[in-house]
Amino acid sequence: MSNSRRKFLTSVSMLAAGTAMPISYFGLSHKNKLKVALVGTGIRGITFWGKRLVDNYSDILEFVGLSDHNPGRLAHGKNYIGASCPTFEDFDEMLRKTSPELVIVTTKDSNHHEFIIKALDHGCDVLTEKPMTTDEEKCQAVLDAERRSGKNLIVGFNYRWSPYSTKIKELLSQNAIGKLTSVDFHWYLNTYHGASYFRRWHGQMASSGSLWVHKSTHHFDLLNWWINSEPSEVFAYGDLEFYGKNGPFRGENCRNCAHTENCKFYWDITKNEFLSSLYTDHEQHDGYIRDNCLFREEIDIYDKMSAQVKYQNNVQLNYSLTTYSPYEGWRAAFNGTEGRIEAWLDIPYYENLKVDQEELHRREMDQSGQEEIDSEPIIVHKVWNEFETVNVPMEKSGHGGGDKRLHDKIFKNPEDPDPYGRMAGSRDGAMSILIGIAARKSIQEGKPIKIASLTDLKPREVR
Template sequence: MKNSRRKFLSSVSMLAATTALPLEAFAFNASKKLSVVLVGTGIRGITFWGKRLIDQYSDIIEFVGLSDINPSRLAYAKTYIGTSCPTFSDFEEMVKTTRPDLVIVTTKDSTHHQFIIKGLEMGCDVLTEKPLTTDETKCQSILEAERKSKKNLIVGFNYRWSPYATKIKELLMNKTIGNLVSVDFNWYLNTYHGASYFRRWHGNMNSSGSLWVHKATHHFDLLNWWINSEPEEVFAYGDLEFYGKNGPFRGDNCRSCQHSSNCDFHWDINQDKFMKALYVDHEHEDGYIRDNCLFREDIDIYDKMSAQVKYTDNTTLNYSLTTYSPFEGWRVAFNGTKGRIEASQDIPYLKESTISEAEKHQKEMTQTDQEDLSFESIIVHPLWQPHQTLAVPMEKNGHGGGDKRLQDKIFRTSDIDDPYGRTAGIRDGAMSILIGIAARRSIENKKTIQISELTDLKPRKQRS
């Protein structure tokens, strides 16, 4: 147990992506398990950062507190996670009472900064779900808080850890196509998954920062890591043309809507036992409705997005995000001085799938260690030569197998060197959201936005 806990705390230092800290910088009693508190008991919090930690790492971790503003959902979360720890409505009281080693933040995006900053100020290391935060002012406050605290902040990026994404990184690291010149990246959200964002608080700019931040932070982190450079400037377009006020009709929520018989997007949350137990049964406490109408008029985020990003090494990125595609998947193409790499996932006319469009997101979010392997292709096309097709192992569960590999790196294998540099810290979290924030500002101001103008974090040409 002593060695396992030391390995974890060492990994916190590495994941922070700052200067390496000696183990002596962490105040802990090595004879005890790592003490953890969780704030925010939504679906990601209680599953991936809750129940899975109990199931897989209970020999080195113990929950000492859970916090949420919704008391009845908090009680449900405690039972679901399988912990006997106390619960708190007040975050500061929880930290003062339990004195945890690690705070895990899984609240609404726009409140991440509150708990990150307070956790650091109160002497805790902090792990936050993506995105780091929702605007440049909050980002700057987080950066300053981490510097002052001498504690560490890590961001739970998981896409880097999927075997498929790692293979792309390997090919680029090995200069398979020479020096990188440009990248084209297109992400397609289907009418099940894409629509779900517009039912929730994510549909309001003040809560999510728009999908430029909440969703695209995943994509921009992957791209920053693959390209191995940092963004310098961004120009973007975006609009709301499908959801929100554009709908043909609207109701209070899906379950009671008078248009349910003729709405293609109708979803009865009461038919999903888990979602009903986690959300519907507790909405009387705080008024949070999980199945809001996705055509309500107060939606103010974009449902179509396109951006150009110039990196400090002169690589250019063409990016788009579609939120009402007939299928869920993505494509990426890398152009280099010696050829081209093409990769894609779940494009239905390229490979027959056994998973329906309705099931795709559920499969991605499923937390299970049972292998569900398939093989996906990556095309490598050198200049002047025939293309090669590489068959790469691929998992569907847990974000392409990235979820479990991320947690294993943190808690089990932190002492093993990672040649692909998949660990991500505060700088990575900031650079990923700053692209999305810059895209928003570009749309608002109709001009190119310099990343260096947003915070005091200046882009570097290449990670050290």
């Protein structure tokens, strides 16, 4: 193995462990590019973990294989990414024939664990899209595989890397409000983005583990990181009362529906060239329908959710997620012994936003790199004192600027110090999904759920 290759693989190990690396550990040459394989050529795979890597990091990495069970989407994905590697419907065959050093997993949530475990056991490091997996048994299997393989698993939590999220972490780390005691966090999905989850496989518990796992894992990871502790107990409520069986009518899908003139949620996927070429042109291969009816009977996830979470350091979290809000955004408040921090993004009444909600989501997901720099406020209010407004420069695109910063850290500058500890390994991935899994079980069983009862991980007070 070349010295430069050894340096890179050592850096991946340190990234997964959250360890600071000396600058000498990183040094790729053009002759020794990182060999990357991707499984799952859906929208997240071919954009964020595909084309963006080819466009920005081709000098230090190369795709040696792409895999998907849908041959049409696989061929389309290869062309979109701009890769020159072979494609495989059989993941095991790809591992054998291409010998990747890093496998990126962007498949359906419920089978993340299958590909993570196979790749680790094959001797590959793995980078998985969130959530790490969908239930406690699969979570334990992933943890066991990482331990026995001696390889490393990184979870792609991009929200940690946005400047706004980082500033909150900085303020809390500086004890700007004294000892943190409680947190209120509320996320609002709009009737464009929120509804989209119920059109897709995400609307079924068996595929996504519910939005407690698929969506809220983002939020729980942020909260675990901000609070600087791990969850110990969860109690939750949730119900399905807007989508699914609650709809006034239903059809086969939006393209084949008798109610298009009456349904406010009617969405013509054929007008979106990108989604049509990726999904509808290839649905005959696997039957995956991207524009399913929001009111189909088989939807069984929750569309309103709230939870209370107790942390090892005695911080209490009040959390909620709403999936049919008129707008998309979030609010958070951090209460401490010496004051309070209030933070929010994309609340239209606070910012006089005039942007269409569909356009707002498009900007957030944009990977073009043409960011518009803006600033967003954070309020720091000390007890017995006037409040202070901290303005944070940030971008709207690429998840608030988090996407490019995460990629740069993993592939370009792993040796750069990170005083905020933003890299996430398997423990971080587990602790985020275990809150959602515990919330789901709490609803089903009507009682609080101890995190320590789910896997062999024992929550820590401070990470």
